Amino acid sequence: MRSVSDHLAAIVARLTPLPPLELPLLEAAGTVLAEEVSASVDLPPFDNSAMDGYAVCASDLATLPVTLPVVADIPAGDLAATGIGPGSAARIMTGAPLPDGADTVVQVEWTDGGAREVRIDRGAPVGTSIRRAGDDVRRGDVVLVAGTPLGAPQIGIAASAGRARLRVRPRPRVVVMSTGDELRDPGTPLAHGQIWDSNSFMLAAAITEAGGVAVRKSFVRDDPDTVKATLDEQLAHADVVITTGGVSMGAYDVVKEVLSRGGEVEFEKVAMRPGKPQGFGLLDGRVPIFTLPGNPVSAYVSFQVFVRPALRYLQGLAPEGLPSVTAVSETPLTGVVGLQQYLRAELTFADGRYRVRPASAQGSHQTAALASASGLIVLPADVAELPAGAEIEVLRLPS
Numbered sequence: 001m002r003s004v005s006d007h008l009a010a011i012v013a014r015l016t017p018l019p020p021l022e023l024p025l026l027e028a029a030g031t032v033l034a035e036e037v038s039a040s041v042d043l044p045p046f047d048n049s050a051m052d053g054y055a056v057c058a059s060d061l062a063t064l065p066v067t068l069p070v071v072a073d074i075p076a077g078d079l080a081a082t083g084i085g086p087g088s089a090a091r092i093m094t095g096a097p098l099p100d101g102a103d104t105v106v107q108v109e110w111t112d113g114g115a116r117e118v119r120i121d122r123g124a125p126v127g128t129s130i131r132r133a134g135d136d137v138r139r140g141d142v143v144l145v146a147g148t149p150l151g152a153p154q155i156g157i158a159a160s161a162g163r164a165r166l167r168v169r170p171r172p173r174v175v176v177m178s179t180g181d182e183l184r185d186p187g188t189p190l191a192h193g194q195i196w197d198s199n200s201f202m203l204a205a206a207i208t209e210a211g212g213v214a215v216r217k218s219f220v221r222d223d224p225d226t227v228k229a230t231l232d233e234q235l236a237h238a239d240v241v242i243t244t245g246g247v248s249m250g251a252y253d254v255v256k257e258v259l260s261r262g263g264e265v266e267f268e269k270v271a272m273r274p275g276k277p278q279g280f281g282l283l284d285g286r287v288p289i290f291t292l293p294g295n296p297v298s299a300y301v302s303f304q305v306f307v308r309p310a311l312r313y314l315q316g317l318a319p320e321g322l323p324s325v326t327a328v329s330e331t332p333l334t335g336v337v338g339l340q341q342y343l344r345a346e347l348t349f350a351d352g353r354y355r356v357r358p359a360s361a362q363g364s365h366q367t368a369a370l371a372s373a374s375g376l377i378v379l380p381a382d383v384a385e386l387p388a389g390a391e392i393e394v395l396r397l398p399s
Ligand SMILES: Nc1nc2c(c(=O)[nH]1)N[C@H]1C(S)=C(S)[C@@H](COP(=O)(O)OP(=O)(O)OC[C@H]3O[C@@H](n4cnc5c(N)ncnc54)[C@H](O)[C@@H]3O)O[C@H]1N2
Pocket: 178, 179, 180, 182, 183, 195, 196, 197, 198, 199, 200, 244, 245, 246, 247, 248, 249, 250, 253, 274, 275, 276, 277, 292, 293, 294, 295, 296, 298, 364, 365
């Protein structure tokens, strides 16, 4: 059996990051930058006021209070090149260009707020409330490097630097499809022996959480031709395909049957619980496919352990999994030697430390315990027993 880390490494070795493309700025949010962005101008581009107030010459404030004529009114966006001289003031708004001749700004609270003339009660040494050109970014400075995930602040600086479009690696488009004759869509009636398809909905949500674009295909019957035709149909517009079900040892495990044929997908037993039967390959020699086990908890854990890192890698990021913390176990933990276990658990933080308690239901069909879990305890393959109070790694589940 392959170890979890060997299986992930084998997957990553076969992936190629998605080719970059140019997107309008807002569509680039959530993607990963594939170029360097530098400022084409100083930011701010001109000296401007940090306060609503009056632009004056500091030398006029030697004796206070002082009353000065207001010779100009400068709102933000004012294009007129107004200047002032000693003995006069310009009313100025936050962000408005500093008039020539002024070397300080007195905020309005320190004055009588006059429109024709203004009485100034408090002094403001040279440079007060002035934001100098380039004191955020100098023209030519690199503000974002290639490989940066584009969150809100990064989209903001790109806009500040004047960029309307960015070259990025896009969010991977991931087609998810459940297989199984027993499956029905939620909202429709069930006959005996049938269940509602939960995997495709759960994984579509997980794909979105992991930064991909999910395309949920309705479930597919356990029929080799239908499975093959549906996969072929998806190839044109998928960066990744995920299937669930049909990969163990059963007589109707059609995913395995169809995809083993051409040798495109390799089916492995991975030393983990849940999630032992795994398949990975490149459809058509190019589109990564993950064939995840059908048990819902197994499918979910497999997604977090293998697919999430792969989606990151496709965007040009390090193939990391979920963030983890070290927690103190509140109960003894029993391992299965030879299998790395992922135990659904409640993770809490109190008195400066994380504590963790495994759920009592650990079956790979027991989805209620998964839905109320906040963490997954990672119990390594070589651990048989851990006493209560021991420290253990816990993956934090997205919330
Ligand atoms: N003889 C053996 N049997 C099984 C083995 C084994 O090694 N030898 N492995 C077990 C393990 S571990 C797992 S995990 C499952 C994997 O099975 P498949 O991937 O073939 O999945 P199915 O048989 O299609 O389904 C398993 C289980 O999950 C339910 N299911 C499937 N799809 C969905 C869905 N979309 N939504 C909700 N539930 C779903 C399905 O009804 C079954 O109950 O194999 C074990 N067996």
